[in-house]
Amino acid sequence: MLNFGIIGTSDISHKFISSAHLSKYLQLSAIFSRKLETAMSFSTNYENVKLYTEWIKFLSTPIDLVYIASPNALHFEQAKSVLMAGKHAIVEKPMVSTPQELAQLRQIAQENGVFLFEAARNYHEEAIAIIRDFLKDKTVWGANFSYAKYSSKMPDLLAGQTPNIFSTDFSGGALMDLGVYTLYTAIGLFGRPNAARYAAHQLPSSIDLNGTGQLIYDDFLVSIQAGKNITSNLPSEIYTSEGTLTLNACQHISSAVFTKHDGSQLVLPIQAQVDSMLEEVQAIAQVIQAGNHDLANKWLDVAEAVHHTLYTMRQDAGIIFKADTHEN
Secondary structure (H helix, E strand, O other), X not given: OEEEEEEXXXXXXXXXXXXXXXXXXXXXXXXXXXXXXXXXXXXXXXXXXXXXXXXXXXXXXXXXEEEEOOOHHHHHXXXXXXXXXXXXXXXXXXXXXXXXXXXXXXXXXHHHOOOEEEEOXXXXXHHHHHHHHHHHHOOEEXXXXXXXXXXXXXXXXXXXXXXXXXXXXXXXXXXXHHHHXXXXXXXXXXXXXXXXXXXXXXXXXXOEEXXXXXXXXXXXXXXXXXEOOOOOOOOEEXXXXXXXXXXXXXXXXXXEEEEEOOOXXXXXXXXXXXXXXXXXXXXXXXXXXXXXXXXXXXXXXXXXXXHHXXXXXXXXXXXXXXXXXXXX
C-alpha cells in the first residue's frame, strides 16, 4: 500500500481519492491547502488524514507520492518541489503549461530517482489498447475526436469574472482542459503527428472557449474538437479503408462498433469501468511498485508528444499564457 498526499480540493480530487481507495493500492494520508478551513471541509469523509497549510511541513510528511490537482499554472512549481523532496508525483492533466516545463520535470525526477506521471486517464483505458490492437492490420484514412462540455464556470465568466479555467494566468481554455483528451487518444493510437493547427472562438485575452484542430500525419488527418462554452453529443470516429470504427467518446469509452462498407457490423469487446479513473490509478501504482522506469518513461514520451502538440496548436491560434513568458 502506498500512502499519498493531495494538493487541490476540487471535485476531481475527491474522484481520485475514491479511485485510489477502490484500487487497494493507495491510501490518502495527507492534504495540503492554503486555508485550514478548506482542508477541514474537504477531509470530512476521510479518516486518519493529516492536514497541512505549511508547504515545507507537507513535503516532509512520510508519504510515498503526491497527487497534484491545483490550477494548471501551479502544477510545474508544485511538482518540482514534490520531486525534489524525493516523492513521486501524479499531476492532473494538463501536467504543465509548456513543453519546457515538462522537460525540466523529467530531468528532476530522474535526478531524484522518483516517478513522474500525468493523470491522463483515457490513455490507460483498456479500451484504447483494444482499439489499437484492432487497427493493427487496418489502413487508417483519418479520424475525428470530440470532447466539448458546457462548463459550470460559464455563468461566472458571463457575469464578468475570470475563473481559473478561463484565465491566461492559470493556463486555461478548452484545448488545455478537454482537448488534451482528444490528443491523448490520437497520439495514443497513431503516434506523434508531423504538424498540427488550431482555430478557435476566443476571449479578448486569447483564451479559447471552443475550437477545432487538425493533426497532420503522413497519410491522413485527424480532426479534433474541444469546447467549454458548448456541449457536443457527437461520437468519435476512426476511418479505415475497410470501414468506420465508431466510439461513443474519446474518453471513458464504453462502445466501439466497426461498420464495414457493405453495412455489416462488428462490436469490439469493450466494457468501461464504472469508475473512470480506476484503470489509471491501477496502472500507475503497479508501475511504482514494480519500479518500472522504462514503462514510466514511455508514458512520459507520449506526454511530451501531447504537450508539444498542444503548444503548437496554441501558437497557431495565438493563445498566450503567462507561463509562456517565464524562463524556467
